[in-house]
Every structure is written in structure tokens, then in C-alpha cells.
Amino acid sequence: MITKTIEDYLKVIFQVEETQGTVSTTDLAAELGVAPASVTGMLKKLAAHDLVTYTPYQGVTLTAHGRAIALRVVRYHRLAEQYLAEVLGMPWDEVHAEAEELEHALSEQVVGRIDAALGRPTTDPHGEPIPTEDGRMPDRDDVPLASLVVGDCAVVARVSSREASFLRYLGSMGIYPGASVQVIAVAPFDGPLTAQIGGQQYAIGRTAAAQVFVAGVRGRED
Amino acid sequence: MITKTIEDYLKVIFQVEETQGTVSTTDLAAELGVAPASVTGMLKKLAAHDLVTYTPYQGVTLTAHGRAIALRVVRYHRLAEQYLAEVLGMPWDEVHAEAEELEHALSEQVVGRIDAALGRPTTDPHGEPIPTEDGRMPDRDDVPLASLVVGDCAVVARVSSREASFLRYLGSMGIYPGASVQVIAVAPFDGPLTAQIGGQQYAIGRTAAAQVFVAGVRGRED
DNA sequence: GAAATAATTTAGGCATGCCTAAATAATCTT
DNA sequence: AAGATTATTTAGGCATGCCTAAATTATTTC
Numbered sequence: 001m002i003t004k005t006i007e008d009y010l011k012v013i014f015q016v017e018e019t020q021g022t023v024s025t026t027d028l029a030a031e032l033g034v035a036p037a038s039v040t041g042m043l044k045k046l047a048a049h050d051l052v053t054y055t056p057y058q059g060v061t062l063t064a065h066g067r068a069i070a071l072r073v074v075r076y077h078r079l080a081e082q083y084l085a086e087v088l089g090m091p092w093d094e095v096h097a098e099a100e101e102l103e104h105a106l107s108e109q110v111v112g113r114i115d116a117a118l119g120r121p122t123t124d125p126h127g128e129p130i131p132t133e134d135g136r137m138p139d140r141d142d143v144p145l146a147s148l149v150v151g152d153c154a155v156v157a158r159v160s161s162r163e164a165s166f167l168r169y170l171g172s173m174g175i176y177p178g179a180s181v182q183v184i185a186v187a188p189f190d191g192p193l194t195a196q197i198g199g200q201q202y203a204i205g206r207t208a209a210a211q212v213f214v215a216g217v218r219g220r221e222d
Numbered sequence: 223m224i225t226k227t228i229e230d231y232l233k234v235i236f237q238v239e240e241t242q243g244t245v246s247t248t249d250l251a252a253e254l255g256v257a258p259a260s261v262t263g264m265l266k267k268l269a270a271h272d273l274v275t276y277t278p279y280q281g282v283t284l285t286a287h288g289r290a291i292a293l294r295v296v297r298y299h300r301l302a303e304q305y306l307a308e309v310l311g312m313p314w315d316e317v318h319a320e321a322e323e324l325e326h327a328l329s330e331q332v333v334g335r336i337d338a339a340l341g342r343p344t345t346d347p348h349g350e351p352i353p354t355e356d357g358r359m360p361d362r363d364d365v366p367l368a369s370l371v372v373g374d375c376a377v378v379a380r381v382s383s384r385e386a387s388f389l390r391y392l393g394s395m396g397i398y399p400g401a402s403v404q405v406i407a408v409a410p411f412d413g414p415l416t417a418q419i420g421g422q423q424y425a426i427g428r429t430a431a432a433q434v435f436v437a438g439v440r441g442r443e444d
Numbered sequence: 445g446a447a448a449t450a451a452t453t454t455a456g457g458c459a460t461g462c463c464t465a466a467a468t469a470a471t472c473t474t
Numbered sequence: 475a476a477g478a479t480t481a482t483t484t485a486g487g488c489a490t491g492c493c494t495a496a497a498t499t500a501t502t503t504c
């Protein structure tokens with residue numbers, strides 16, 4: 001039986017695989033808030049169920065079956081987030097926590113209706129792509145705001161953090177998917193970046209700017 | 223910690239208490255699909271948490287605290303059902319099963335938004351009253367369709383079964399909360415009752431008619 | 445390449461919530 | 475009121491998923 005816990009492990013393995021390529025026991029333990037020893041035990045179980053390929057001391061990879069489940073969980077999570085924000089008007093800093101529960105509780109039928117009600121959206125409120133019903137993950141085409149140079153204009157595409165207070169901070173500056181930004185200044189020695197958003201200028205630290213991704217970058221001379 | 227299982231036990235205890243007054247271990251076991259011995263163990267735990275008053279061999283009663291949790295679970299369940307039917311257009315025979323999961327996954331915030339989006343409804347798709355936010359259960363005022371006599375007119379108020387095939391059967395006759403019915407004939411010896419609904423006549427067995435509740439009964443001579 | 449450090453696994457335990465089989469208590473029969 | 479029946483509890487187990495402490499393997503560092 002695919003338990004909630006198994007779904008969570010597969011989802012996290014998928015996401016670590018996507019961002020880091022390789023997935024270690026320690027990474028998973030940190031990500032799941034669990035002791036490394038607990039992860040080892042669970043990985044053995046997942047391997048026994050043919051959901052991952054597990055080589056002791058070498059990490060794991062999802063099997064096709066495991067990947068399909070992971071994509072389904074991510075799809076349910078992001079559709080839930082989008083529905084909560086779009087239809088029920090919930091602020092974007094709260095939807096992630098809610099969706100963590102809902103992703104395990106929603107049925108295929110309900111998700112299908114939610115998807116239709118939203119007009120088959122392709123991204124969630126944070127700009128993350130929503131896996132399709134047939135298990136494909138749309139690919140992203142964005143770069144960190146921190147990588148832009150003075151004069152560049154772009155549109156916010158995605159925010160990689162889910163931390164509520166950080167999302168509220170971004171929101172207070174008008175930074176969310178779809179917003180236009182222009183880089184006014186970039187301080188040296190890893191200093192802050194000054195950006196213009198909706199007529200206002202804001203100084204943003206590099207760490208923050210590395211979590212905001214933009215698309216459609218145009219240099220000043222365009 | 224209030225687990226999903228505890229919520230289910232409290233909900234069922236509440237519902238058995240409502241319909242039968244007294245709640246035995248065996249009733250709960252049957253209702254929960256679990257062995258009586260398992261119920262005994264859980265009742266001890268619930269009593270230790272001060273959620274029920276438990277007297278061995280004598281049954282259980284909810285404490286104020288236990289009752290509050292039970293009412294909250296029932297509220298979440300019924301609001302979820304109403305939302306699925308009303309907003310997402312899900313057929314009434316499917317909503318109960320979905321809500322069994324959702325009642326444990328929805329947060330107070332989301333339920334608040336759902337409640338507001340529905341305009342603070344007082345009943346679910348089966349006509350059952352929805353407990354209020356402050357923990358009061360609106361009382362019902364209905365009688366079984368099976369208790370009417372020839373010539374009586376009434377409006378369907380509630381259906382007590384949650385069985386999908388039975389609900390579809392009722393739906394195929396146009397029987398659902400709000401529908402008008404008139405009793406045309408009542409066969410003797412516990413025989414079927416013939417009712418007129420939306421211009422059509424249907425013969426309905428006594429067992430079925432006992433699960434349909436009506437309100438606003440008017441005799442033929444009114 | 446041997447010692448130190450870091451990562452991972454093994455071993456033994458704990459809580460939850462279920463089970464069956466056996467014992468006990470309550471209730472019904474006659 | 476004794477015996478039979480039914481309801482309930484006790485006792486002992488199992489699976490899941492977590493933990494800590496100790497052992498092992500891999501990786502650095504000198």
C-alpha cells in the first residue's frame with residue numbers, strides 16, 4: 001500500500017533528484033526532518049516495492065513507477081495550491097502548507113474537477129510548473145534574478161522558497177510571478193541588487209535574489 | 223495528539239449517540255469495521271485523554287471536549303460534501319467517500335473560506351444539518367417518508383443512507399432534498415408505497431422509504 | 445597510505461493501531 | 475437459579491515508521 005509517508009519520500013526524492021542530480025541519505029533526512037537511519041530503513045522498503053533503485057552508500061534513483069507516483073503527488077500539490085490561491089483567495093504564503101496535506105487526501109476525480117475549474121493551469125502560485133495528467137513535467141526556462149546585470153528588464157517567473165515570511169516579504173515589494181522588474185544597480189562584493197518594481201525601488205540581498213527566477217530578460221539597449 | 227483515527231472514533235461515537243442514545247463497544251466495532259477488542263483498547267485511550275467517559279461493559283459517552291471535536295469533524299465533512307457538490311459539480315453519491323478523507327485534511331482557514339464561498343449553508347447534499355462554527359448542531363424536523371399516508375404531500379428534507387448505489391436509485395426517481403412528493407398509494411402488509419415525483423409515479427419499498435425523510439407534510443384535505 | 449572525519453548502516457527500542465484467541469462478565473432461558 | 479448465550483475485555487502479536495547508539499564504510503588530510 002502506498003502510504004502518505006511513501007508519497008512524501010518519493011516526492012522529496014524526485015525534487016532532490018531534479019535540483020541536485022544525485023540523492024543521498026543525508027539529503028533526504030534533512031529534507032524530511034528525520035534521522036538518517038530512518039531514511040535508510042525506508043529506502044530499503046521503497047526498493048523492495050520497486051519504487052527506487054537503491055545502492056547502499058551510493059544513494060537512490062527513482063524507478064519509472066516511483067517517478068510516476070512522485071509526479072502525481074507534485075501535480076496534486078500544485079493544483080491544490082493554485083486552486084486555494086485562485087479560487088478561494090488564500091494568500092500565496094499559506095497555500096504550500098495546506099497543500100502538503102491535501103496532496104494526500106484528494107482523489108483523481110476531485111483533482112480532475114479542480115484542474116478543469118482552473119482551465120488546466122500550467123503553473124502554481126509560486127510559478128512552479130504543474131506536471132500533466134499523463135506524467136510529463138513542463139520544463140522551466142528561467143534564470144535567477146541575482147544573475148541579471150544593471151539595466152536588464154525581466155518578468156518574475158518563479159520563486160523557489162516556500163517560507164511564508166519570505167514570501168510575504170517578496171509580496172510586499174510586488175515580487176510574484178508575472179511582475180515586471182528592472183535592475184537599477186548591483187552592489188559589488190556580493191552586495192545587494194537594486195530593482196525597480198511597479199514604480200518603486202528596492203534593495204534586495206543576494207540570497208533573496210537567488211531565490212527569485214525571471215524570464216524574458218532584455219538588456220537596456222534592446 | 224489528535225490522530226485521524228481518534229477523529230473517526232469520536233465522530234462515530236457522536237453519531238451513534240445521536241441515533242441510539244447509548245453507545246456499545248460492538249456498535250462501534252461494526253460501524254468502524256474493526257474488531258471489538260480493538261475498540262476496547264481505543265476507548266481506554268480516549269478516556270485517558272478525557273475525550274470520553276468510559277465504563278467497562280457499560281459503553282461510552284462523549285465529554286464536552288470530545289463532543290466539540292466530533293462536531294468539528296462532522297462540520298468539516300459536511301461542508302466538504304456541500305462544496306464538492308455545489309461548486310465542483312460532483313454527483314451526490316460520490317461526495318461522502320471524498321469527504322471521509324477531506325474532513326481530516328482541511329484546515330480551519332480553508333474550511334472558513336469554503337463556508338463563506340457557499341454562503342454559510344445549513345445542510346449538506348443529503349440534507350443533513352451542518353454544525354455551526356461555534357459547535358451547535360441545528361436540529362432537524364423531518365419524518366420518514368414511510369410514515370406518510372395516502373394523499374399526503376411533502377418535501378424531501380434528508381436521506382440517511384450514504385450508499386452510492388442507493389443514492390443513484392433515489393436520484394433516478396428525482397428524490398433528493400427539495401423535491402416534492404405526494405403519496406398515491408400504500409400497499410398493506412409492509413408493501414411498497416407509490417409516490418408521485420415530478421409528474422411520474424414510482425413504487426418504493428418500505429426499507430427505502432424509511433431512509434428518506436420529509437418535512438412540511440400536508441394531508442390531501444389541506 | 446595511515447589516521448581522522450564524515451556518511452551511512454545495523455541493532456535494538458518505542459508508540460500507534462490493528463489482529464486473533466482465550467478469559468471473563470452480563471444477560472437471557474427455562 | 476443454573477446453564478447457555480452474547481458481549482466485552484485481557485493477553486500476546488504484527489506492521490508501520492520513527493528514534494538513539496554503536497558499528498561500519500567512504501572520503502579527506504597530512
